[in-house]
Amino acid sequence: VNFFHTRRENLLKQYEELLTKKKEAEAKYLELQEKIKNLKSEAERIYQSYIELGMRERERIIEEAKLQAERIKEQAQIYIAQEIEKAKELLKYELAEESVKLAEEILRKSITPEDQRRLVKNFIEQLKGRSLN
Amino acid sequence: MRALAVALKYAKGLFIAAKELNKVKDLGEELRSFLNFLKENKEVLQVLQSPVYPPEIKLEILKEIVKVYQLSPEIEKFMSLLIERRRIQYIEEIVFMYQVLWDEEEGIARGEVYSPYPLSEEEKRDLEDVLQKQLNKQVLLEVKHAPELLGGLKVKIGDYVWDGSLKSQLEKFKEIIIKGV
Numbered sequence: 001v002n003f004f005h006t007r008r009e010n011l012l013k014q015y016e017e018l019l020t021k022k023k024e025a026e027a028k029y030l031e032l033q034e035k036i037k038n039l040k041s042e043a044e045r046i047y048q049s050y051i052e053l054g055m056r057e058r059e060r061i062i063e064e065a066k067l068q069a070e071r072i073k074e075q076a077q078i079y080i081a082q083e084i085e086k087a088k089e090l091l092k093y094e095l096a097e098e099s100v101k102l103a104e105e106i107l108r109k110s111i112t113p114e115d116q117r118r119l120v121k122n123f124i125e126q127l128k129g130r131s132l133n
Numbered sequence: 134m135r136a137l138a139v140a141l142k143y144a145k146g147l148f149i150a151a152k153e154l155n156k157v158k159d160l161g162e163e164l165r166s167f168l169n170f171l172k173e174n175k176e177v178l179q180v181l182q183s184p185v186y187p188p189e190i191k192l193e194i195l196k197e198i199v200k201v202y203q204l205s206p207e208i209e210k211f212m213s214l215l216i217e218r219r220r221i222q223y224i225e226e227i228v229f230m231y232q233v234l235w236d237e238e239e240g241i242a243r244g245e246v247y248s249p250y251p252l253s254e255e256e257k258r259d260l261e262d263v264l265q266k267q268l269n270k271q272v273l274l275e276v277k278h279a280p281e282l283l284g285g286l287k288v289k290i291g292d293y294v295w296d297g298s299l300k301s302q303l304e305k306f307k308e309i310i311i312k313g314v
Contacts, residue, residue: 089311096310100303107283107299116250119285123297124256127263 140226147211147227148234154207161235163208168228170202182222191216242270244290247279247298252286264288264295 151160171178177198181191192213199209215221236243246252246260257274264272272290279287282298 096307100307123286124259
C-alpha cells in the first residue's frame with residue numbers, strides 16, 4: 001500500500017512539474033512571437049527609411065545635374081558668342097586688308113604724274129596752314 | 134645708343150676746338166671727306182677698327198695714310214686720339230654727331246623727303262621753305278625714292294614726321310573699317 005501511495009505521489013509531482021514547464025514554454029512562445037512581430041515592423045521601418053533616403057538622393061542628383069547642365073549651357077553660349085565675335089573681327093580685318101589692297105592696285109595703275117604733282121602741291125598747301133603745335 | 138653717346142662726346146670735343154680755331158666748316162668737311170676715303174678703302178678701315186691690332190700698329194698705318202692723304206694737324210691729332218682710346222670704331226657716328234652740332238650752330242635742320250615720283254627742284258624748294266617757316270631753321274631735305282607711298286609725300290626731320298602719303302591715308306581707311314566706325 002505504501003509503495004503505491006509513494007508512486008502515486010511521485011507521478012503527481014512529475015505531472016505538476018511538466019504542467020509548469022508547459023506553461024513556461026507557452027509563455028516563451030508568446031514572447032518570441034511578439035519579438036518576431038516587432039522584427040518585421042523594424043525591418044519595414046528600415047526599408048522605408050532607405051527608400052526615402054534613396055528618393056532624396058535621386059532628387060539631389062537630378063537637381064545637381066540640372067545645375068551642371070545649366071552651367072554647361074551658359075559656358076557654351078559664352079564660347080559661341082566669343083567665337084562669333086572673333087570671326088566678325090577676323091572678317092572685318094580681312095575685309096579691310098582686301099579693300100586697301102584693291103585700292104592700292106587701282107591707285108598704282110591709275111595715278112598719273114599730274115596726280116602726283118597735285119598731291120605734292122596739296123601737301124605743301126596743307127603744311128602752310130599748319131603749325132608745329 | 135651708347136655709340137651715339139660716345140660719338141657725341143668726341144664730336145663735341147672736336148667741335149669746340151674747331152670753333153676756337155674758327156675752323157668749324159673746314160674741319161667738318163675734312164673729317165667727312167676722310168671718312169669717305171676710309172669707306173672707299175674698306176681694308177684700311179677694317180684694320181683701324183679691328184680690336185685685333187694694337188693701337189701702335191694702327192698709329193703707324195695712320196702715319197702712312199697722312200703721307201698720301203693730306204690731313205690737317207688737327208684732324209690727324211683727332212684721329213690719333215680715336216685710335217689710342219679705341220674709339221675709331223665710332224668714326225661714322227662721330228662724323229654724324231659733328232654734323233648735328235654744326236647744323237645746330239648754323240640753324241640748319243636736315244631731313245628726308247620720301248616721294249614715289251621724282252620731285253622737281255622747285256617742289257623740293259617749296260617744301261623746304263614751308264618747313265623752314267615752321268621750324269624757324271634752314272631746312273635741307275634729301276629726296277628718297279619711296280614707291281610704296283603710292284602718292285603724296287612723307288617728310289622726316291629729327292623727331293618730326295609729316296605724312297601726307299596715299300599709303301598712310303589708306304592705312305587710316307583700313308583702321309576705320311577694322312574699328313567699324
